[in-house]
Amino acid sequence: MKFSFHILLFCILFLASCSPRYTYFTENLYKKQKWSQEDIKRIQFYVSEDIVLTRAISDDETSITEGKIRIINGRKVQQVIIREKTPGVLVLMPDEDRFAISFEDDDSAYLMFGPNPKYYERFALLAQDWEKERGKVHYKGQLYDVDNSSAFAALMVDLRREDASKYEIKRVEGRTVKGS
Numbered sequence: 365m366k367f368s369f370h371i372l373l374f375c376i377l378f379l380a381s382c383s384p385r386y387t388y389f390t391e392n393l394y395k396k397q398k399w400s401q402e403d404i405k406r407i408q409f410y411v412s413e414d415i416v417l418t419r420a421i422s423d424d425e426t427s428i429t430e431g432k433i434r435i436i437n438g439r440k441v442q443q444v445i446i447r448e449k450t451p452g453v454l455v456l457m458p459d460e461d462r463f464a465i466s467f468e469d470d471d472s473a474y475l476m477f478g479p480n481p482k483y484y485e486r487f488a489l490l491a492q493d494w495e496k497e498r499g500k501v502h503y504k505g506q507l508y509d510v511d512n513s514s515a516f517a518a519l520m521v522d523l524r525r526e527d528a529s530k531y532e533i534k535r536v537e538g539r540t541v542k543g544s
């Protein structure tokens with residue numbers, strides 16, 4: 365019984381050590397690492413919170429290719445939902461600290477993120493403007509509303525920190541006197 369408990373404990377610890385360690389992507393991390401745009405394109409990003417994009421649809425719009433159509437207060441609306449921990453990639457950087465991150469296979473389907481001083485310099489969702497409880501964002505050439513809970517959506521990365529000290533180890537085999 366005691367032996368199986370130790371095996372179970374070992375398995376849990378092993379699996380926990382292999383699981384992702386999501387860390388907020390911050391302006392400090394970005395500047396400290398001095399990553400180039402090409403470096404940033406190789407980083408796998410994740411979103412920290414659900415993001416819900418909503419836009420009203422007029423009756424003359426006939427081509428809805430994705431998202432869900434719902435009737436809210438008698439109006440037809442389209443919703444795009446990006447769930448927490450959805451992976452995304454950098455598709456463009458219009459400015460040094462502005463990232464266009466796509467969570468779909470379509471490079472035109474992206475949201476803008478940048479450092480937010482009110483949110484510990486985390487790279488958070490950027491909106492065209494925030495008014496009371498709603499913000500406006502561009503997504504696939506359309507203007508969508510996002511609610512204030514999406515304002516806390518930030519970029520995360522799977523960051524595995526190695527020991528801060530790096531050692532170079534050389535094992536010496538020894539030396540003998542020549543001619544003996």
